[in-house]
Amino acid sequence: MNIDYKALADKYGTPLYMYDFDYIENRYTTLKDAFAGKKSLINYAVKANSNLSVIAHLAKLGAGADCVSIGEVKRALTAGVDKYKIIFSGVGKRDDEIREALEQDILLLNLESEAEMKRVEMVAKELGKEARISIRVNPNIDPQTHPYISTGLHENKFGVEIDMAKRMYIYANKSEFLNPVGIHFHIGSQLTKIEPIRESCMIVADLVRSLKAIKIDIKFFDVGGGIGVVYDDEVTIPAEVYTQAIFEATKGLDVTLLCEPGRYMVANAGAFFTKVLYEKVNDGKRFVIVDGAMNDLIRPSLYNAYHKIEAVLKEGEKTPADVVGPVCESGDFFGKNVPLPPLEHNDLIVVHSAGAYGFTMASNYNTRAKAAEVALQGGKDRLIRQRETYEDQVRLELEYLEK
Structure with a gap:
């Protein structure tokens, strides 16, 4: 990306998130x-980056939405995603959320337990509606990724095992208020090896064949998301290799193939801009203190995740430095022992690959305002979320303040 980082930082201030919409379009098209x-639908995983303009951009390209809260369902609808392209997933759905999803008549609800299925049936009965559902199957395949983003093993909280899934499908198929139209699995995030995906596809496709044999007509085969991206030196899975594994597993099945990419679409479309406040050295240990913090981008602190960090338009001998923010936590850092040239007040630092799980995981910890967000498209930049103010943060509290 040939981007004038300094001009954007000068125009919009820091901390700042920037997303390259042309890059996102290229990823979707690829x-x-x-x-x-093949019959297919790409359901963008809204949790990766839930900015309305990002969702709308993908919706215009034909994408659906994978949502894990009723708030994300509403975001998708607000952004113009067709209701029949929206899936509502997630381990815990409240009755009011189930009710609203059924009233919105979205494509389907993805269920993760027998207890959840019974709640959906009850709510559907109250509404006099038939709930289109899929069931998240846990294939018990090691995704070979970070344990915090592994989701397909029995030790994870997600999905149900094969035998339980069969029982749930048989129950749902007999129910007046449930219509089991789909099957789903998702073994983890940031997957860089095809074999776990291939094995999972084969296991779940065999289950679909056994269900079709007893007249349970599965129409949607959802392989989840999780295709890895390059943060450092990862070797990733080419799109054609990914889809070929799915094609092989589902050969002979008349199903629409669904996938739910999030990180794949937006991670490397985004960058986080932060300005240097000052440097300091503690007993030979160099720190670069910046105006961004863990409340803006928590991945390094939460997962010890690597992001490439560079100083913009600065020369000089590079020495190791911890890039840290103002939040009062030892975990408030973007990178440790990062080789950087000497830096001064207001120099600009860019944290790369920040388009996924960046702003969407931001908080107001330490009463810090959330950053602004900017889109780049066709060589032009535009604001897609204004910088939060103190007044925005306290708005819901002020009227209850006793004086």
Whole structure:
């Protein structure tokens, strides 16, 4: 990306998130083309980056939405995603959320337990509606990724095992208020090896064959998301290799193939800008203190995640430095022992690959305002979320303040 980082930082201030919409479009097109010749739907995982303009951009390209809260369902609808392209997933759904999803008539609800299925049936009965559902199957395949983003093993909280899934499908198929139209699995995030995906596809496809044999007509085969991206030196899975594994597993099945990419679409479309406040040295240990913090981008602190960090328009001998923010936590850092040239007040630092799980995981910890967000498209920049103010933060509290 040939981007004038300094001009953007000067125009919009820091901390700042920037997303390259042309890059996002290219990623969507690449993946969609890899599904050519097959019935398919790409459901963007809203949790990765839930800015309305990001969702709307993908919706215009034809994407659906994978949502894990009723708030994300509302965001998708607000951004213009077709209701029949929206999936509502997640381990815990309240009755009012189930009710609203059914009233919105979205494509389906993805269920993760027998207890949840019974709640959905009850709410559907109250509404006099038939709930289209899929069931998240846990194939018990090691995704070979970070344990915090592994989701397909029995030790994880997600999905149900094969035998339980069969019982749930048989129950749902007999129910007047449930219509089991889909099957789903998702073994983890930031996957860089095809074999776990291939194995999971084969296991779940065999389950679909056994369900079809007893007249349970599964129409949607949802392989989840999790395709890895490059943060450092990862070797990632080409889109054609990914889809070919899915094609092989589902050969002979008349199903629409669904996938739920999030990070794949937006991670490397985004960058986080932060300005240097000052440097300090403690007994030979160098710190670069910046105006961004863990409340803006928590991945390094939460996962010890690596992000490439560079100083913009600065020369000089590079020495190791911890890039840290103003939050009162030892975990408030973007990188440790990062080679950087000497830096001064107001010098600009860019944290790369920040388009996924960046702003969407931001908080107001330490009463810090959330950053602004900017889109780049066709060589032009535009604001897509204004910088939060103190007044925005306290708005819901002020009227209850006793004086």
